[in-house]
Amino acid sequence: MAEPAFIFGRAESPSGIQPPPTRLPFVQGIVLLLLALVGGYQLLGLRTATPEPSLLEPLSLQGALLAGTLMCGVWGAVRMRRSLRLRAFAREHRAEPWLWDHPWTQETVAPQLATGPLLSPILGGLVIVGLLGAFGYLAPEVLRPEGPEQQRLGGGFMLLALTTFGLYAAWHVLLRAFYRRWKARRVFGRMSLRLPQVPLSLGSKDTVELLPEHDVPSLHSLTVTLRRVHLMTRTKGTGKNQRRVTARTIQHEDAQEFVFEGLRAERPLKIPLTFLITDARSATWRQLGEEVSWELEVLGFTEQGKTLELNFRLPVYVTAATRLQS
Incomplete structure (x- = not known):
């Protein structure tokens, strides 16, 4: 089983190159607690209006409202506690956002080939x-x-x-x-990407491995593209015409083609990658309405015309190795 990124220890953060700080996680569960508060207020009003309980009270509106209020209250409290703990952890590790901003793992299953929620x-x-x-x-x-x-x-x-x-x-x-x-x-079958470590250092050259679950002898070539993507979300219009628009810009792209006899489970495909530094905003970071991320796209076609299209997010951050190579 893939392990969460925080078990790999802490990487020293450099002082030379500083990307924009990643925003702290939001506090969650507030809406659920407000719903529980409203439900409790309504329940109190119903109890005051009907002081004598009936035999069918568990099946009445009061029973349903009580169950909903308890569920919202308990789940809201659990989510708030978790988010506050994560927020406190993130505040202590502002220079190491890979520990808390995303559930990074050293081996990631391609979402396009994962079973997914049922x-x-x-x-x-x-x-x-x-x-x-x-x-x-x-x-x-x-x-x-x-x-x-x-x-x-x-x-x-x-x-x-x-x-x-x-x-x-x-x-x-x-x-x-x-x-x-x-x-x-x-x-x-299921395909996953194995990283040499978490995080990957901006400015470094690393080799990742594509791991197939079983042999795919009809697949003889793959096009692998490394991208740095900038997403910006803005609100346009006013009143009823107001809408949120997200603009996706590719800031960097590097494509490679790999030719082989057939994809084999016992022979993972090794993919060398270079994470170029163009400025201090080249690393992974996320703020309100704006973020930069790195992704790896894998595209291939079998002899029968079947298409393999995968996309992996990569944890590319500024580390001590970035300072030494910058």
């Missing part, structure tokens, strides 16, 4: 079954022979349109991404 496909399946059941229940009522023909045609068309739209939405939102991952996983 909640979305389960929920999607339930939605589809519910829509088909509702269609089967309502169709005989809408298409009754004794009804007017125009009403039957209009009602049938509307029912079919709503069911079709619901099925498409369930597929597009809940099932399509899972189906793509499952389809790619059948061909390529």
Whole structure:
């Protein structure tokens, strides 16, 4: 199992090159605690209005409101405690953001080939079954022979349109991404990227390894692209036309092509990378509405026309090695 980055120890932070400081983690759980406070206030009002409890109170509105209030309160308190502890840890290690700003691991499974959470496909399946059941229940009522023909045609068309739209939405939102991952996983298996250490030093030359789960003999070449990406989110417009727009800019890009007889599980693909320094903002950092990150894209095609497309985030930071090589 991949271990979290903080177990690898602390790397000395340099004093020469200083990127913008990464913002501290937000305090979470406030909204849930406010909801619990509102629920408690409403519950107190209901109890005052109905002083004598009934036998069905656990199943009444008061029981449901009490359960919801307790859930919001407990979960909000847990999330706030965790976020406050992380925030305190981050404040003590401001010069080592790789310890707290992202769950970095030395070996990362490609998200495009990971199993992923099963909640979305389960929920999607339930939605589809519910829509088909509702269609089967309502169709005989809408298409009754004794009804007017125009009403039957209009009602049938509307029912079919709503069911079709619901099925498409369930597929597009809940099932399509899972189906793509499952389809790619059948061909390529799980693939992961192994780093030499966490973090990777800005300005250094390191070799990472692409680890396939099983042999892919039909894959003979890969194009590997290292990018430094700048994301900036701004609010445009006013009033009802106000919207948040994120601009993605590629600040650096370096592509390499690897040719081999076939991707083998016992022979990981070694990928040499160079993390160039252009200025103090070249490292990984994140502020409110703006961030810089490094990513590694892997693209390949099999003889059968299957596409392998992976994307890994890389923990490239300013360390003592950066100071020595800058």
